[in-house]
Amino acid sequence: MxxxxxxxxxxxxxxxxxxxxxxxxxxxxxxxxxxxxxxxxxxxxxxxxxxxxxxxxGTRKEFKLKLAPEGTDFQQKIWKLVENVNYGQTASYLDISIQSGSEKNTRAVGLANGKNPIPIIIPCHRIIGSNGKLTGYAGGLERKRWLLLHEQQHSAYSDLLF
Incomplete structure (x- = not known):
């Protein structure tokens, strides 16, 4: 071992x-x-x-680390898609669901996102509701809000939707 x-x-x-x-x-x-x-x-x-x-x-926008999160094949797929959401930007659960191959998977995407064992580095805080509202975060919505605002302040992107 x-x-x-x-x-x-x-x-x-x-x-x-x-x-x-x-x-x-x-x-x-x-x-x-x-x-x-x-x-x-x-x-x-x-x-x-x-x-x-x-x-x-605010000086690092992208992590360069070898990650080994444990999860199902579906969870791994979702976490890879979440990793592609750029610093200072957001995507909705529906966006990730569509990228995963089925827009009917939004609930499953939310559950997989909630099981992310490497938050911040696999930026699950960047995933928000389709209506632009903050929803669910294992670390709590105040942490999610803080992380998004932090990235917005240190990013060229200023169009976060929450």
Whole structure:
């Protein structure tokens, strides 16, 4: 079995726990308090924290990390489509559903988006309702709003719909 490492990062949206192998990110979770870091932190995990720090400073628009989220084939497909939504932009659940091959899949897209184990880096916060309203976010709507406004402030795009 491959070694698993974790570290905590105090972000503007609260504590984040990052879990990885020596060379790929498994998860980012929102935490209420800081826990204990692994006794050893591999360089890859340090780089993941560095890239998150740059994102929150507004200097990183795209993450360059090897990701290894666990999920069904359908979830993996949806997460790949969500990764294609550019920094500072949004897409609707319907947009992603159509891209996945069926506009009738909006509920399934929402469920898959909600199971995203690597929020922020796989930018599920950029997925909004067809009417432009913020809906559902595992980290809470206030975090979703904060992340979208943060990206809008640091982006050439200023037409976010929420």
């Amino acid at each position: 491959e070694a698993i490492f974790y570290t905590y990062y105090n972000s503007p949206v609260g504590w984040l726990k990052l879990t990885s192998t020596p060379d790929s990110l498994w998860s980012v979770s929102f935490e209420e308090i800081q826990g204990e870091n692994s006794s050893e932190i591999p360089q890859f995990l340090k780089e993941s924290v560095q890239q998150l720090d740059e994102y929150f400073k």
